[in-house]
Amino acid sequence: MIEVxxxxxxxxxxxxxxxxxxxxxxxVSALIIIFALxxxxxxxxxxxxxxxxxxxxxxxxxxxxxxxxGVMGGRGKKYVPFINSLFIFILVSNVFGLLPVTxxxxxxxxxxxxxxxxxxxxxxxLNTTVALAFVVFVIMQLFGIRASGFYYFKRFFSxxxxxxxxxxxxxxxxxxxxxxRLFGNTxxxxxxxxxxxxxxxxxxxxxIPIMALGLFIAFIQAYIFALLTTFYIDSAVSEGH
Amino acid sequence: xxxxxxxxxSVVSAAFCLGIAGFAAALGQGKATAAALDAVSRQPEAKxxxxxxxxxGLAIIESIALYALLIAIVLIFVNPFVK
Numbered sequence: 001m002i003e004v005x006x007x008x009x010x011x012x013x014x015x016x017x018x019x020x021x022x023x024x025x026x027x028v029s030a031l032i033i034i035f036a037l038x039x040x041x042x043x044x045x046x047x048x049x050x051x052x053x054x055x056x057x058x059x060x061x062x063x064x065x066x067x068x069x070g071v072m073g074g075r076g077k078k079y080v081p082f083i084n085s086l087f088i089f090i091l092v093s094n095v096f097g098l099l100p101v102t103x104x105x106x107x108x109x110x111x112x113x114x115x116x117x118x119x120x121x122x123x124x125x126l127n128t129t130v131a132l133a134f135v136v137f138v139i140m141q142l143f144g145i146r147a148s149g150f151y152y153f154k155r156f157f158s159x160x161x162x163x164x165x166x167x168x169x170x171x172x173x174x175x176x177x178x179x180x181r182l183f184g185n186t187x188x189x190x191x192x193x194x195x196x197x198x199x200x201x202x203x204x205x206x207x208i209p210i211m212a213l214g215l216f217i218a219f220i221q222a223y224i225f226a227l228l229t230t231f232y233i234d235s236a237v238s239e240g241h
Numbered sequence: 242x243x244x245x246x247x248x249x250x251s252v253v254s255a256a257f258c259l260g261i262a263g264f265a266a267a268l269g270q271g272k273a274t275a276a277a278l279d280a281v282s283r284q285p286e287a288k289x290x291x292x293x294x295x296x297x298g299l300a301i302i303e304s305i306a307l308y309a310l311l312i313a314i315v316l317i318f319v320n321p322f323v324k
Contacts, residue, residue, distance in 0.1 A: 070293065177301075177304035177307060177308070180304070180307045180308070180310065180311050181300065181303065181304060181307050184307050184310050184311075220296075223296070224296060224297075224300045227293070227296065227297060227300075228297065228300060231297065
């Protein structure tokens with residue numbers, strides 16, 4: 001568990017949990033699951049004319065599918081669900097940081113509830129991004145082993161055995177840079193907003209350009225995470241042939 | 242007194258670390274973007290491929306600056322030398 005910035009914590013039996021990150025990632029997951037269920041049962045119908053909501057759902061799929069097939073060609077179809085889940089989770093979590101969730105809850109139920117935890121976007125916590133990068137790292141090795149069996153480990157010994165430490169370093173630096181990139185961008189944006197807002201008493205207009213930039217960064221970071229994951233999976237899968 | 246000196250040096254070196262790395266990464270990203278613009282203006286039909294390669298290249302260049310950010314965060318928040 002790595003601490004940067006202030007987080008409200010729960011201590012359960014000597015283990016520390018960042019409560020705000022856990023709650024916000026649960027909220028994000030719930031939003032995505034509700035949207036996915038609605039997409040499956042309500043939005044997408046097998047009719048001749050495509051409705052607007054179905055077009056939005058297909059947009060998400062088409063985008064991830066274009067990333068996969070653009071990098072890997074025809075065999076990239078298998079990896080679309082994984083890349084799509086990563087992309088949507090990161091996109092929604094990045095955008096979640098721009099919503100005034102805590103403020104609205106406090107305004108509506110301020111008298112009834114005890115003081116709520118301030119919800120940031122889950123990706124502004126290093127633990128979330130490290131977990132995502134760890135998932136990518138493990139699944140990359142698994143895909144590589146599934147594609148070429150025992151010959152997968154040949155990539156660590158290429159061009160010869162002297163390069164083993166270098167290859168291992170390169171393999172480990174990939175998830176590290178994935179995690180730090182996502183965390184650094186989201187956390188940096190949140191910090192800039194916080195500093196800008198704390199400069200005056202009544203901030204209302206001038207944080208808007210930074211928030212617009214943050215919306216752009218949220219999309220670009222999700223895209224880069226998905227694209228780099230696809231590249232890494234591609235390099236792991238195409239080894240050993 | 243010893244501890245204060247270590248903290249001062251840590252903060253200054255964190256600032257220098259991020260400043261130099263940011264300078265170098267910005268220079269590299271500017272060069273890459275200029276080359277991509279050149280390529281697009283010469284061959285507008287290859288715009289999609291060039292954009293994809295450009296974004297991956299920018300992400301990899303950016304990771305240098307991000308390693309510096311990591312070092313700066315370690316120096317400021319979880320400094321191993323401050324007792």
